Amino acid sequence: MGDFTFDDDRGALLIFFQALAEKSNLREYITSINFAIAKQYLALDEIEKSWAFAMTAAKAVQSPSDLALRREISEVMLEIGKYNTSSPTISSSTLV
Numbered sequence: 001m002g003d004f005t006f007d008d009d010r011g012a013l014l015i016f017f018q019a020l021a022e023k024s025n026l027r028e029y030i031t032s033i034n035f036a037i038a039k040q041y042l043a044l045d046e047i048e049k050s051w052a053f054a055m056t057a058a059k060a061v062q063s064p065s066d067l068a069l070r071r072e073i074s075e076v077m078l079e080i081g082k083y084n085t086s087s088p089t090i091s092s093s094t095l096v
Helices: 009-022 026-045 049-058 064-082
Strands: none
Touching: 009 026, 026 049, 026 064, 049 064
8 A cells, every 4th residue: 555645644644544434345455554554653652543553454464465564564563562561462473
């Protein structure tokens, strides 16, 4: 999914939420949109929201061919975990 929002994190969130609403019935978009939202919230230091959307993205990844995306999501979740002392423990089953 391309990011055409440049450096406007709040504007990006609006676009991503609109895309999520429009593509909510298409599983192939759910993971990437939730992951993009998680990264935007991380950029805004909204750690709990970032964690929630990263978890949704991690749960939505189904295809074994999505290994690169799974790895990216895992890396962001590890980064979020550094800042979020109240997040649930990250288990090996959550990460790739």
